[in-house]
Amino acid sequence: MESENTTLSRFIRQTIEFYKKIFLSFFKGLKKYWYISLLLLVVCGVVFAFKYKETNTYSDVKIGYAFNCFNKKYYGDILFDLDRLVASRNYKKLGNLLNLKDKTVSNILSLEARNIVNSKLHEDFTEDKIPFYVHLKVLEDTNITKIQEAITLYLQQDYFSNKQILNRQQNYLAEFKKLDEELITINKLIKPEATDLMALIQLKSEKLSEKNRLAIDARFKENINLLRQFESLEVSKKSQLISYGVKLGFLYVLLVFVFTSFMLWYKDEN
Secondary structure (H helix, E strand, C coil), rough: HHHHHHHHHHHHHHHHHHHHHHHHHHHHHCCCCCHHHHEEEEEHHHHHHHHHCCCEEEEEEEEEEEECCHHHHHHHHHHHHHHHHHHCCCHHHHHHCCCHHHHHHCCCCEEEEEECCCCCHHHHCCCCCCCCEEEEEECCCHHHHHHHHHHHHHHHHHHHHHHHHHHHHHHHHHHHHHHHHHHHHHHHHHHCCCCCCHHHHHHHHHHHHHHHHHHHCCCCCCCEEEEECCCEEEEEEHHHHHHHHHHHHHHHHHHHHHHHHHHHHHHHHC
C-alpha cells in the first residue's frame, strides 16, 4: 500500500514538473520572441475585422414538409440545387426558380434540407414517407413567409409528380366505383334467410373500411404539403462574434505557443 502511494506521489510530482517546464518554456519564448506574438495578434485582428464586416444578424427557421410521391432523396436533390445557388450567390437564377425578386433571395444565407434524424436529405435513400425539414437562414427583416410560400410552390410545381398524383386520383375514382358496385351486390345478398349472413356482413364491413381508407388517401391532391413553419430563432451579430472571438483567441494562444517553442528549440539546436 505504501509502495502504491509512493508511486502515485512520484507520478503527480513528475506531471506537475512536466507542465511547469512547458509553461516556463512558453513564457520564456514569449518574452524572447515577443514580436512573433505581436505579429500573430495583428493577423488575428485583421481576420476578426473581416469577420466583423461579413457577419450579420440572421433568423434561423425550420420548415416541415410531408410528401406522398417519389423518394425523399428526390426532394433532397431539388433543394440541394437551391442550396448550391445560394452558396454560389447566383441570386438571379435562384430568383427565377422561386419567382422572387433578387433583393429577397439575396437575403437567404443558407437553405438546407434534412431528414428527421438531421442527416442531409439528398443523401437519404430510405423509402419511408416520413416528413422532412428545410432549414433556412435569412437576414433580419426578411419576409420569411414569402420565401416559405415560394419554396413550397417550387416543390409542388413538378410535372412528373403532379402527373402521378393525377393518375392516382383517377385510380381512386375507379376503385371507388368498383367498391360501390360490390357493396350494392352484397346488400342485395344480405337477407335474413341467407345461409352465409355473418360472412356477408363481415365482407360488407371490410369493403366499407377499404372505401374509408381510399377516401383518406384521395384527399392528398398535392405531391408535397407544408406541415408548419416553426418559430424563427434570431441569432444576433454580437453572439456570433463572441463565439468566433473565443475560438480565434484559443487559436492565437496555440499558434504563439507553437511558434515561440519552435524558435527556442531551433536556436538551442544551433
